[in-house]
Amino acid sequence: MNKIFGVALGILAAIGGFVDIGDLVFNVAAGATFGYQLLWVVVIGVIGIITYSEMCGRVAAVSQKAVFDAVRERVGFKAGLITLVAAEIVNAMTLTAEIGGVAICLQLLSGLPYRLLIVLAAIALAVVVWVLNFDWIERIFGYGGLCLLVFAVAAVKLHPDWGAVGHGFVPHVDTGNKLLFAYFGIGLLGAAMTPYEVYFYSSGSVEEGWTPKDLGLNRLNAIVGYSLGGFLSFALMIVGGALFLGKGIEPTTLGTIASGAQIPLGETGLILALVGILFAVAGASIDTLFSGAYDLAQFCGWEWGRHKSPAGAPRFTLTWIVLLVLGMLAVMTGVDAVKLTEFAVIFSVVALPLTYLPILLVANDKAYMKNHANGRLANVLGILYLVIILIVSLTAIPLMILTNLGQQ
Amino acid sequence: MSEPIDLGLGLMDHQLLDKDGRRCGNVDDLAIEGGPGGPAEVVAILVGPDVWRDRAGWIGRVAAWVARGGRVRIPWSEVAEVGPHVQLKKTAQEYGLGRGDDRLRPYIEKIPGSHR
Numbered sequence: 001m002n003k004i005f006g007v008a009l010g011i012l013a014a015i016g017g018f019v020d021i022g023d024l025v026f027n028v029a030a031g032a033t034f035g036y037q038l039l040w041v042v043v044i045g046v047i048g049i050i051t052y053s054e055m056c057g058r059v060a061a062v063s064q065k066a067v068f069d070a071v072r073e074r075v076g077f078k079a080g081l082i083t084l085v086a087a088e089i090v091n092a093m094t095l096t097a098e099i100g101g102v103a104i105c106l107q108l109l110s111g112l113p114y115r116l117l118i119v120l121a122a123i124a125l126a127v128v129v130w131v132l133n134f135d136w137i138e139r140i141f142g143y144g145g146l147c148l149l150v151f152a153v154a155a156v157k158l159h160p161d162w163g164a165v166g167h168g169f170v171p172h173v174d175t176g177n178k179l180l181f182a183y184f185g186i187g188l189l190g191a192a193m194t195p196y197e198v199y200f201y202s203s204g205s206v207e208e209g210w211t212p213k214d215l216g217l218n219r220l221n222a223i224v225g226y227s228l229g230g231f232l233s234f235a236l237m238i239v240g241g242a243l244f245l246g247k248g249i250e251p252t253t254l255g256t257i258a259s260g261a262q263i264p265l266g267e268t269g270l271i272l273a274l275v276g277i278l279f280a281v282a283g284a285s286i287d288t289l290f291s292g293a294y295d296l297a298q299f300c301g302w303e304w305g306r307h308k309s310p311a312g313a314p315r316f317t318l319t320w321i322v323l324l325v326l327g328m329l330a331v332m333t334g335v336d337a338v339k340l341t342e343f344a345v346i347f348s349v350v351a352l353p354l355t356y357l358p359i360l361l362v363a364n365d366k367a368y369m370k371n372h373a374n375g376r377l378a379n380v381l382g383i384l385y386l387v388i389i390l391i392v393s394l395t396a397i398p399l400m401i402l403t404n405l406g407q408q
Numbered sequence: 409m410s411e412p413i414d415l416g417l418g419l420m421d422h423q424l425l426d427k428d429g430r431r432c433g434n435v436d437d438l439a440i441e442g443g444p445g446g447p448a449e450v451v452a453i454l455v456g457p458d459v460w461r462d463r464a465g466w467i468g469r470v471a472a473w474v475a476r477g478g479r480v481r482i483p484w485s486e487v488a489e490v491g492p493h494v495q496l497k498k499t500a501q502e503y504g505l506g507r508g509d510d511r512l513r514p515y516i517e518k519i520p521g522s523h524r
Contacts, residue, residue, distance in 0.1 A: 063492040065423075072421045072434065078464035080421070081471055131521055300475070301423055301434035301455075303509055311522040314512035367418065368492060 007217065011225050018229020019148055019236075020284035021101040021254075022094070022191035022345045024277060025338050027233050028251045028260060029406065030184040031240020034175065036160070036168030039234060041185045043169065045192025046230035048388070050222050051381040052356055055363040055374065056198050057218035060205035063368040067202045067359060068298035074358040083358075084299045086351040088292055091196055093344035095288040095323060096330040099125070100337030101281035104254045105274050115332060122328035125285055129320070134306045137286060144279025150261045150272040152235040157264035158242035165238060183403040186392050187342065190349035192233065193389075196291040198355065203294040207307050212372060236260075252338055285327075293319040342405055349396040352389045360386060413490055415450065423493045424455065424482075424505065432500035437463060439481065453482040453494070455505060480504050 030038045059065055065073075068087075072080035102121040107114050128137060175181045201222075210218065239260040244251060251257050254277060262270035290306050297304035297316045304316040311317075331337070360382045363374045374382060413419055415438065424433045436459035439452040457477035460468040482496065482503055489495040500506035516522050 065492060069423055073417065077421060077436075077460065078467055081464065081467060130519075131524065133524070298423075299434075300457075301431060303431045303506065309523045310519070311513055311516045314509045314516045317516055317522075318512060365417075367414075 007220065011221070011228065014142065014221065014225030015146060015228045015232065018226060019145065019232050019280045020094075020191075020194070020287075021097050021281050021337065021341045022187075022194060022348075023233050024101075024236060024254070024257055024280070025251075025341045026184065026187040026191040026345060027236035028240035028244075028257045030188055031237040031242075032244035032249060032251050033184060033406070034181060035241040035245045036165045036238060037172070037174060038181075038184055038188055039165070039168035039237060040171045041188045042192060042230060042233045042237065044171075044388075045189045046226055046233070047381070048189070048385045049193045049197060050226045051378065051385055052193070052198055052359060053201050053226065054219055054222040055359050055378060055382065056202035057205045057210070057222060058215060058372055059359065059362050059369070060202045061210035061214050061218060062212055062370070062372045063362070064206055065202075065362065065368070066206045066294065066298050067199050067355065068295045070362040071355070071358040072299055074361045075354075079354075080299060083351070083354040084295055086354060087195060087199070087295050090344060090348045090351050091288055091292045091295070092323065092326065092330075093340060093347060094194070094196060095285060095292065095327040096335065097337050097341040097344050098281045098285040098288060099327045100331045100335065100340065101254060102278060102285060103331060104337060105278035105281065108255055108258065109271075109274050109278070118328060118331050121282075122324055125282065125289070126321070126324055129286060129289065130310060137283075141279050141283030141286065145276055145283055147272045147276030148232055148280055149235075150265065150269055150276060151232065151239050154261045154264045154269060154273075155235045155238040155242070158239060160238050160242040179399060180403050180406060182395070183399045183406050186349055186396050186399060187345050187406070188233075189388070189392055190345040190352070190396070192230070193352065194345070195348055195352060195355045196288050198359070199291040199294055200287045203290075203298070203304070204306075207305050215372065254338065289320045289323055289327075292323045293317075339405070342400075346396050346400045349389075350393045353386065353393050356382075356386055356389060419450075419490060419494065422490075424453070425493045425495050426500040426503075426505065427488070427496060427498055430500050430506065432496075432503075432505035433480070435494055436460060450484050452484055453487070455480045455482060477508065 056067055059070060068084065071083050075083065099121060103114055103118040106117040106121060173181055205218065240251060243260055243263060249256065258270055258273040258277060261273035293316050294304055296319050302315045303313040305313050363369060363378065366373050420435055420438065422435050423431060424435060426432050433455040435453050436456060437454040438450050439454060440448050441451045442448040456479040457472045457475035458479035461472040462468065480503060486497050487494060488497045496503065
């Protein structure tokens with residue numbers, strides 16, 4: 001009973017932890033531009049992240065290898081290093097966007113000056129990571145992020161045309177502007193399949209000391225956690241579609257996104273939305289912070305671990321501190337967090353194949369995986385998604401330029 | 409060592425663990441002796457950013473320059489086990505591995521709560 005309770009708590013935290021600034025920006029913007037038409041793309045993205053997270057968790061449980069161990073072993077030093085650099089750049093962009101998001105939420109809630117809040121946010125994040133044990137970090141930010149469920153209530157309250165919503169889940173392309181449609185499609189895939197999620201998930205599984213006995217738990221976590229997280233994405237897009245479509249409103253700020261809950265639900269809706277966004281992006285800041293440190297430490301063979309005390313893994317600790325300071329300074333330049341989010345998601349799409357191919361190779365390697373190597377379903381999905389990711393990664397930047405970041 | 413090991417996939421770039429399970433570098437390269445006409449034998453594991461210099465052209469040289477680390481040679485006889493990770497027989501300190509972490513630790517320890 002205790003175990004079921006623990007799993008349930010973990011899943012609750014995963015729902016709140018799934019959504020980050022990339023999901024917020026792309027889902028609401030896609031709703032505002034195309035209504036409910038792109039819901040099916042979110043489903044594809046969620047199945048993709050489930051497929052690869054399950055694989056990473058399984059590799060971690062069977063071989064005690066996190067993603068960047070696998071990357072370097074399978075593709076070698078040179079290609080591994082290129083992958084590392086790409087991952088770190090994308091990760092730093094994402095981290096900057098998330099910290100910016102934290103500061104914006106704090107500003108909307110408190111009215112204090114933005115730059116002061118950037119510094120406060122960075123200090124608060126550092127203290128939380130330094131002082132709290134990771135189980136608590138996960139719980140606090142996961143449960144806080146559950147406030148985002150207010151968008152699900154808002155979606156229902158807005159009385160969307162449920163027939164149109166249902167139609168949105170059927171894969172189709174029905175627009176005069178196919179380029180823009182493709183751009184948002186790629187953004188939604190990228191937001192759902194953000195690479196830092198798999199780095200974080202796999203490293204966490206190694207740290208938890210998973211063994212083949214935990215494979216059931218791994219599958220459950222991946223499937224239920226991400227599916228329920230996907231529901232929040234649906235809610236965000238439905239709110240974006242119901243409120244902003246055809247009104248000429250582009251949700252270019254987090255304030256506009258939060259107003260999606262305020263309009264149907266009033267002041268309470270606004271506050272819940274802002275608190276939810278705050279916890280979601282703060283949690284994602286911590287995840288990206290650790291992901292950057294995991295990747296570097298694993299590539300270099302250093303000691304690492306969020307469950308270790310800061311002194312237990314010194315270079316890992318220094319790496320996340322440096323990343324946090326760099327992220328804070330980058331936000332201080334006044335860069336627009338929402339714009340940066342779009343760049344971060346699109347560039348992360350470009351780097352996706354480099355991350356996912358080694359995972360697929362290792363998960364198929366019988367020498368490590370023995371009888372837990374990929375079965376037919378995991379391989380069919382894995383290869384299908386690798387093809388999708390390749391196409392998407394080759395077209396992402398051309399589409400970003402052609403559509404002028406979706407402004408077209 | 410009875411099981412054959414694929415040196416490229418089963419050894420190169422793998423994580424090194426010392427006898428206490430501490431992560432202390434990767435197998436950055438191998439020293440192999442013997443050549444055409446005779447049996448070739450792995451005699452040592454080479455560890456450290458200095459080894460990268462010879463591995464990946466200018467990218468490796470840039471990485472080695474950025475990381476500024478040395479080179480440690482671990483005789484093959486010090487290897488206790490090759491599994492998913494490569495386990496060594498003694499502690500990292502005895503080999504001069506993990507020095508970066510050891511050097512940095514005193515500074516991290518000055519901050520309260522570093523041992524939570």
